[in-house]
Each structure stands twice: as C-alpha cells, then as structure tokens.
Amino acid sequence: MTAQHFHPSDDALVAFLLADLEDGAHEDIDAHLDTCAGCRRDHADAAELLALLALAAPAVAPPDGLRAWVLDVPRREPHAVPAAPARRAPWSRLRLRLAVPAVAVVALAAVALLLSDRNDPGVRAVPFSAAAGSLEVTGDSARLASWSLGAPPAGHGYELWVMRTGEAPRAAGMMMAPGERPVIDGVRPGDTIAVTVEPAAGSAAPTTMPVAVARIA
Amino acid sequence: MHCSDETLVARTARGDEAAFAELYDRLGGLGYSLALRVLRSGTLAEDAVQEAFLTIWRTADRFDARRASARAWVLLQVRARAIDRVRHEQRRAGRNVALEPGDADSVAAPVDDDAWWRLERERLQAALRTLPDRERELLELAYFEGFTQSELARRLGIPLGTVKRRTFDALGRLRVLLQEDR
Numbered sequence: 139m140t141a142q143h144f145h146p147s148d149d150a151l152v153a154f155l156l157a158d159l160e161d162g163a164h165e166d167i168d169a170h171l172d173t174c175a176g177c178r179r180d181h182a183d184a185a186e187l188l189a190l191l192a193l194a195a196p197a198v199a200p201p202d203g204l205r206a207w208v209l210d211v212p213r214r215e216p217h218a219v220p221a222a223p224a225r226r227a228p229w230s231r232l233r234l235r236l237a238v239p240a241v242a243v244v245a246l247a248a249v250a251l252l253l254s255d256r257n258d259p260g261v262r263a264v265p266f267s268a269a270a271g272s273l274e275v276t277g278d279s280a281r282l283a284s285w286s287l288g289a290p291p292a293g294h295g296y297e298l299w300v301m302r303t304g305e306a307p308r309a310a311g312m313m314m315a316p317g318e319r320p321v322i323d324g325v326r327p328g329d330t331i332a333v334t335v336e337p338a339a340g341s342a343a344p345t346t347m348p349v350a351v352a353r354i355a
Numbered sequence: 356m357h358c359s360d361e362t363l364v365a366r367t368a369r370g371d372e373a374a375f376a377e378l379y380d381r382l383g384g385l386g387y388s389l390a391l392r393v394l395r396s397g398t399l400a401e402d403a404v405q406e407a408f409l410t411i412w413r414t415a416d417r418f419d420a421r422r423a424s425a426r427a428w429v430l431l432q433v434r435a436r437a438i439d440r441v442r443h444e445q446r447r448a449g450r451n452v453a454l455e456p457g458d459a460d461s462v463a464a465p466v467d468d469d470a471w472w473r474l475e476r477e478r479l480q481a482a483l484r485t486l487p488d489r490e491r492e493l494l495e496l497a498y499f500e501g502f503t504q505s506e507l508a509r510r511l512g513i514p515l516g517t518v519k520r521r522t523f524d525a526l527g528r529l530r531v532l533l534q535e536d537r
Contacts, residue, residue: 149504149519152526157435158503171422178421187530189427191498192385192434193479195392197472200384204401208379208408209372215412217370291421293361337365337420339358345368345416 145177146170151184266333270350273331280322280331280354282313287349289316295338296349298322301330312340329354360425361418368415375412382426383408385472386433393437393499403436438501445501482532490525497522 146154146167153159154167171178263283264273271285290296296313298320310322310331322331332348334341360381366374383404390400410432418428483491493511496502504522508515 149523152522153504155431156497157438158497175421178419182421182423182427183530184526185423185427185431187526187533188498189424189430190475190479190533191494191529192389192430193472193476194483194495195388195499197384197476198388198391200387200404201397201401204387204404205379205383207401207405208383209376211409211412212370212372212375215409293359293420335421337361339362339365341365342369346419 144170145174148180148184151177151181152188155181155185155188264331264352264354266331266350266352268350270333273352273354275325275354278323278325280325282319282321285313285316290314290335293338294335295340296333297336297340297344299332299334299344299348300325301332301351302326302328307332307344309340309342312336312338314338325354327354360429361420364411364415364418364420364425364428367412368418375415378411378425378429379408382429386430389430390433390437393434393441393501399440400437403440404433406436407432434498441501478533479529482529485532486525486528490521490528493518493521494525 150159150163150167154164157164159167171181262275264275264280266272270287272283273280274283275281287296290313298310298313299307300310300322301307311320313320313333325331331352331354332344333350334344334346334348336345360378363374363378363381367378386404386407387400390403391397394400394403407429411429418425422428423431483494486494493507496507496510497504502510504518505515508518511518
C-alpha cells in the first residue's frame with residue numbers, strides 16, 4: 139500500500155498510460171492519482187500528448203455497421219438512473235428521486251457526522267472545512283460569504299448540495315467562477331452543505347468526493 | 356451540439372443517448388483509424404472500438420476530468436483494447452512475431468478527415484518527421500505495436516535506460532513542437 143504514496147516518474151506515467159505496467163504497479167499508480175492533484179496534472183498532460191499520437195495513424199472511415207452497433211448500446215444496457223433534465227438554471231433546486239451512487243452518499247454523510255457541533259445554534263457564520271470558505275446563514279437561507287479554493291478546473295464547476303439525514307443529496311446550484319456568491323434556500327439546522335467538482339453542465343448526484351463541507355448548526 | 360467533450364461524457368453518465376452518439380461521432384473515426392493501425396484488421400479494429408465504447412457507456416460516471424481530457428480518455432481506451440488484442444495474438448503466435456496483415460477488408464482506402472482533424476493530423480505528422488529516426492521509430496513501436504519498454508530494449512539490443520530516455524526525449528520534443536504554433 140505504501141507504494142501509492144510515491145509520485146510516479148514521468149516515464150512511469152507514460153508506461154501507465156501505454157498500459158505497459160504489471161497489474162500491481164498499474165493499480166498503485168491508479169490509486170495514487172486518486173489522491174494527488176500534482177500527479178493528476180502530469181498524467182493529464184501526458185495523456186493529451188499520447189492521445190494526439192493517434193493522429194499518426196492514417197485516417198480510415200469506419201464501416202457504418204460500427205456506428206449502428208455503438209448507438210445501440212444504450213438500448214441493450216439501459217442505465218439504472220433515468221436521464222436528468224438537459225438544462226438546469228443556476229441556483230435552481232432539483233428534487234432528487236433518482237438513485238445516488240452509494241459510495242458518494244455514505245462518504246458525504248460520514249464527513250457531515252465528523253463536523254457535527256451541537257453547541258452553537260446561534261452562530262450565523264458557518265465555516266467550510268479545510269479553510270475553503272464560509273457561509274452566512276439567515277433564517278432558512280445560506281449565502282456563500284467567502285471562497286478560497288479558486289476557480290474550478292476547465293469544463294467544470296463547483297456544485298453545491300444540501301445533505302440531510304435520510305434524504306438523497308439535493309442539488310443546490312453551480313458555482314462556475316471565483317466571485318460568485320450563490321444562495322441556497324431551504325436550509326435547516328442539522329443540514330450539511332457540501333461542494334463537489336462536477337462537469338460544467340452539473341450532475342444530478344455527486345460524482346466526486348467533496349472539496350469542502352459546512353455543517354449548519 | 357456545441358458542448359465540450361467532457362460535457363458529453365457527463366451527460367452520457369446520466370444516460371443521455373444523444374450525447375453518447377455525439378461522442379462516438381466526434382471520436383469514433385479517430386479511434387477506428389488508431390485501432391486499424393494497431394491491429395491491421397478491420398474486423399478486429401471494430402471489436403476494439405465496440406469494446407471501448409461499451410466501457411465508456413458503462414463507466415462514464417467514473418470519468419475524472421482532472422486526470423485527462425474526455426478525448427484522451429476515449430482514445431486511450433480504444434488503444435488499450437487494441438493493444439490488449441495485439442499482445443494476445445503475439446502470445447499465441449510467439450513473442451517476436453509481428454501481427455500479419457489481416458483480412459482483405461483491412462486494406463481500406465484512406466479517407467479525408469474533416470478539416471479540423473486534417474490540420475491536427477498534419478501538424479502531428481510534421482512534428483513526428485522532425486524527430487530523430489531512432490526516437491520516432493521507438494515511439495511508433497511503443498504506441499502502435501504495443502511493445503513494452505523491456506521488450507523494445509530486447510528487440511533492439513539496447514539498454515532499457517536508453518529506451519526510456521529516447522521515449523522521454525521524443526515525447527518532450529513533440530510536446531514543444533505541438534505547443535509552438537498555437
């Protein structure tokens with residue numbers, strides 16, 4: 139397991155991307171990438187180059203049957219989760235009646251428990267974990283007061299979630315650029331606000347571990 | 356659709372069939388050309404693309420855009436399937452035998468890409484031509500023939516360290532060349 143903590147060299151990353159490694163070494167790097175932003179960036183750079191190398195192959199049109207086969211895949215293997223509405227306005231609330239990736243929910247709930255603080259029901263400034271920022275809570279409204287984690291990665295946004303015991307996470311809007319100060323309605327004491335990195339179009343359920351959480355006392 | 360490849364993957368993860376189809380339309384041709392170059396057989400190349408897109412449909416929710424662009428993820432999946440098959444064939448036929456040219460349908464006429472890909476292809480191929488022969492050959496063997504660095508060292512009769520250094524240098528040169536005229 140300790141091998142996961144070593145940053146792979148550039149040529150190890152290339153070997154990883156070219157599927158040259160033995161299973162154990164491959165899994166170690168895979169696991170390390172889950173935890174290390176620096177190596178993920180190096181991996182992304184190398185992946186881009188190696189994907190471009192595909193252009194060294196002469197361009198040949200695939201047979202029509204290939205397209206038909208691929209486009210038939212969704213019919214043969216319907217997703218368990220129905221498609222979410224295509225457009226979501228920012229800050230809109232989306233009541234979730236969809237299946238949620240179990241791991242994400244359990245993990246978010248566990249983090250929420252760690253933050254529980256029953257001592258100060260009157261506190262209105264609510265900090266995020268890891269000094270990521272803070273919320274200002276007035277009545278049942280929570281406004282992002284400060285945010286220190288910078289802009290989301292290109293093509294992505296920060297998605298806000300309201301976590302409440304016994305319920306699926308409620309999507310509460312997207313934050314696309316520094317300086318945005320979204321407002322989340324309908325918060326109650328005991329709720330946890332979580333922030334995850336999601337694709338820019340937003341997700342119906344969290345797909346990544348939160349970058350920050352805040353417990354509404 | 357005028358959205359990013361990453362958005363298409365996100366929508367695919369939510370079961371959006373139109374997004375999945377668009378993803379294939381953008382990248383399937385490239386993937387097929389890549390697989391065909393590796394496998395030298397139209398039938399096997401189709402298999403590789405099918406397997407890759409099946410995996411993409413099933414695992415789009417696990418795509419991590421911090422690790423790689425959606426395009427890199429898709430193309431490297433196709434390559435991984437094709438390389439798997441090549442290595443499997445090599446093991447069956449004996450380690451040092453290159454894959455024989457395959458079915459008659461593999462000798463398909465090259466086709467014109469759309470304009471943007473044609474430009475990208477010309478840039479990449481021009482950049483490759485500027486590499487020292489030894490570096491370009493090594494890259495092509497590693498990328499398209501699926502030889503590991505150890506196998507290349509053995510085949511070419513050079514130390515493993517030399518293989519690693521030349522591969523690293525070649526990729527470094529390519530990176531500089533491809534960034535220059537953006």
